[in-house]
Amino acid sequence: MSTSESSRYVRLRVDLVLEVVEPDALTGAAIDHIAADEFMPDEERGHAEAAVREDEAEALAYLIDPFSLVSEVPGVELAQASWSTEPVEYDPESMEWDLDEEDGSFADSEGDAEDGGHGRAERAPADDR
Numbered sequence: 001m002s003t004s005e006s007s008r009y010v011r012l013r014v015d016l017v018l019e020v021v022e023p024d025a026l027t028g029a030a031i032d033h034i035a036a037d038e039f040m041p042d043e044e045r046g047h048a049e050a051a052v053r054e055d056e057a058e059a060l061a062y063l064i065d066p067f068s069l070v071s072e073v074p075g076v077e078l079a080q081a082s083w084s085t086e087p088v089e090y091d092p093e094s095m096e097w098d099l100d101e102e103d104g105s106f107a108d109s110e111g112d113a114e115d116g117g118h119g120r121a122e123r124a125p126a127d128d129r
Contacts, residue, residue, distance in 0.1 A: 009079060012070075017090050017097070020056050027052055030059035057085035 020026055030052040034045055052059035066081035091097065 017088065018060065019090075020060075023056055026056055026063075027059050030062040033062055055087075057087050061085040 031049055034040065034048045034052065037045070040048065048062065052062055061084065064083055064085075066083055067078050070076055070078050
């Protein structure tokens with residue numbers, strides 16, 4: 001299929017597991033972000049602040065901006081975005097977290113051209129550094 005016959009839209013899926021190492025910094029940044037949002041109604045602001053104080057995943061959701069992730073990529077415009085956060089129990093040794101086996105598309109963790117540019121980045125757990 002030539003480029004002119006293919007879809008102009010591409011779905012980018014990214015699955016991240018983040019370790020919250022400074023909960024107070026995360027919550028504080030989210031509260032600052034909410035306070036600086038000039039378009040958020042006061043009633044919603046109160047609910048948002050309460051939510052980020054109770055839940056680190058909620059705080060993270062207020063700080064993630066899909067537009068900023070792609071705004072510097074030449075030749076693309078964000079057509080639609082959705083995202084969610086949730087606390088998870090993470091064990092890097094568990095097969096549940098083996099992204100190479102998820103759907104077969106991440107078979108090569110180097111992210112070369114043969115697998116469509118898929119890659120995987122991992123960081124050693126804090127106690128192994």
